[in-house]
Amino acid sequence: QVQLVQSGAEVKKPGASVKVSCKASGYTFSDYRMNWVRQAPGQGLEWMGWINPNTGDSKYIQKFQGRVTMTRDTSISTAYMELSRLTSDDTAVYYCARDNNGADYWGQGTLVTVSS
Amino acid sequence: QSVLTQSPSASGTPGQRVTISCSGSSFNIGNNYVYWYQQFPGMAPKLLIYRNDQRPSGVPDRFSGSKSGTSGFLAISGLRSEDEADYYCAAWDDRLSGFAVFGGGTKLTVL
Numbered sequence: 001q002v003q004l005v006q007s008g009a010e011v012k013k014p015g016a017s018v019k020v021s022c023k024a025s026g027y028t029f030s031d032y033r034m035n036w037v038r039q040a041p042g043q044g045l046e047w048m049g050w051i052n053p054n055t056g057d058s059k060y061i062q063k064f065q066g067r068v069t070m071t072r073d074t075s076i077s078t079a080y081m082e083l084s085r086l087t088s089d090d091t092a093v094y095y096c097a098r099d100n101n102g103a104d105y106w107g108q109g110t111l112v113t114v115s116s
Numbered sequence: 117q118s119v120l121t122q123s124p125s126a127s128g129t130p131g132q133r134v135t136i137s138c139s140g141s142s143f144n145i146g147n148n149y150v151y152w153y154q155q156f157p158g159m160a161p162k163l164l165i166y167r168n169d170q171r172p173s174g175v176p177d178r179f180s181g182s183k184s185g186t187s188g189f190l191a192i193s194g195l196r197s198e199d200e201a202d203y204y205c206a207a208w209d210d211r212l213s214g215f216a217v218f219g220g221g222t223k224l225t226v227l
Contacts, residue, residue, distance in 0.1 A: 049215070103153070104166075106160035108160055
């Protein structure tokens with residue numbers, strides 16, 4: 001069965017970077033784009049961007065351009081999302097989600113807390 | 117402030133039919149599919165409806181989706197206590213060059 005397993009919670013200081021991983025199993029990793037979505041505490045969902053695991057092409061919404069990098073390692077079926085220059089506003093749960101007629105499978109989420 | 121507008125809350129009693137709406141524009145819902153997600157507290161969202169009115173396997177037929185003009189609708193019939201959750205709509209937005217936008221979410225309470 002399809003599974004997306006994300007890395008564990010992180011605590012970072014303002015100005016630091018965080019890299020979240022998302023390991024896929026149960027399907028051919030290269031066949032589907034991977035989205036990244038975040039959710040601040042008590043808030044709604046926010047798209048961040050996506051990566052095409054087959055080509056490595058990625059695209060980010062304007063808000064995150066220059067601060068986010070999405071990569072993948074096809075040899076281990078894992079996608080990564082790195083966010084730099086963190087501020088307290090980046091405190092959120094970060095999700096990876098497979099793109100297939102909507103985001104049909106989601107990771108369990110990774111809580112990133114930014115605090116001095 | 118979300119591009120897609122949802123009422124923050126909705127409620128119904130068990131057995132009732134409830135409809136949640138999602139208002140957009142010609143740039144998003146008017147020209148693209150609507151998707152609906154269900155999220156329980158502390159859990160990842162789950163895809164409930166795709167391409168306006170299609171249900172992924174395993175989603176009960178009590179959940180149905182529709183679209184009219186620049187608005188999307190999620191209907192839940194035979195409401196159950198376990199349907200109490202947050203519901204989000206989403207649609208691709210032509211102004212965002214290949215990105216989707218979410219609604220702000222509707223918290224459904226089963227009275």
